[in-house]
Each structure stands twice: as C-alpha cells, then as structure tokens.
Amino acid sequence: MLVLSVGIFVIFVVFQTIYVSLAIFSDKIRKVSGQLSEEKGMSILVPAYNEELVLKNCIDAIDALEYENCETIIINDGSTDDSMVLLNDYLGLEEAELPFQRKLHYKPVKSVYRSTKFKNVWVIDKYNGGKADALNAGIDGANHEMVITIDADSMLDKSSLSYINESFIDERIIAAGGTVHIAQGMKKENGELKLLSRPRVSSDIKYSSICMVFSFRKQRNQKLGQC
Known part of the structure; x- marks a missing residue:
C-alpha cells in the first residue's frame, strides 16, 4: 500500500x-x-459624450502604448460640456480630413481635426447620436483595418495592442475582447497597470472584471452592417 x-x-x-x-x-x-509578429495597423476608437474629466487620462494612457503602427480617433458625440475645449487645448487641434467611406449610418460630422502635439491622434466632432452612432463614424473614418474600441474612462495597458496583434495572426479570427478592471485598486507604473488591491463595495459583493475593450476587422464589420 x-x-x-x-x-x-x-x-x-x-x-x-x-x-x-x-x-x-x-x-x-x-x-x-x-x-x-509584424505590427498590423490599428485604429483605436474612443467615443466620448461629456467626458471632459477623463479624456486627458485616456489620451495619456494611449500615448504610452508600446505599439507604433496605430492611430487614435476620439469621437466627440455632441458633448454639451467643455470636452472640445479640452481636446483643442490639450491636443493642439488643426483641421484635417479622414477617409470616410460612407458605408455606415451615423449623424452628420461637423469637423475633423488632427493633433499637432500627439502622433496620429484625430478628433471627429459630430452631432449627438449615441455611442453606437459615434462608433460607426469612427469605423467609417478609420485608416486601418484593425479597429479597437474603448470607453473614454478606460486605460489600456502599455502592452495591450501587442497581445491584440498576436490574436489576429490567425486570419480566421474576426473579433476579440479584452478585460477591463475597475480603476479603484489599480496603479499605473511605466504604462503598465498593476492590481494593488481588489475593490470591495460590501462584504456581499465580490470583485469582478468586465469586457469593455473590443477589437475587430473593419471590413468584416462593414459587411455585417453597423454597431
């Protein structure tokens, strides 16, 4: 035995x-x-409605990404706060153009701007139509085939785009999601997000994470319709 x-x-x-x-x-x-792996071109879309208080942190996090072949498109969805004022001051905006293909439906675009202070950062200023409507405008104007969507109050880890790039090596993959942790209890060091403690609201509520980062191939999305 x-x-x-x-x-x-x-x-x-x-x-x-x-x-x-x-x-x-x-x-x-x-x-x-x-x-x-060769870096695929990626367009990061940030729909924003009255996000004046969080846009700067979001932009700084994107600027710290360890990925060269990407652009950021912030879609101001008819904000009624000072979002556009902040974007203009922080980004140093100048009028520009994006290659809108008019394959998706969305509210009219007022103007398109490009940052003079940050590399490959664009702003689409449009009439309010909701988050999906704003994303449609961003997808339609994106310069790259790979599209990533994040909320304005989210921060990407500096290596996140490299992992996404790796996910799409397989041409059969058309979409992928990412996990977003609650900002409480998180600390950012050198562009990397670290969990210091698990946030607790009460003893009956456990920590959880949710998926609010989504990436997909632009042409596949346009064939299927809209967001």
Missing part, C-alpha cells in the same frame, strides 16, 4: 511538473511570437 501511494505521488508530481513546464514554455513562445 505504501509503495502504491508513493508511486501515485511520484506520478502526480511528474505530471504537475510537465504541466507547469508546458505552461511556462507556451507563455515564452507566445511572448516571442508577439515580439516577432
């Missing part, structure tokens, strides 16, 4: 070692392949 127990224990240890080793090895391969 003792020999049998020892044998089972040894087998368990061996399998656990193999399992952990494979996990570590796979993670290293994933990281290496992500580093070697």
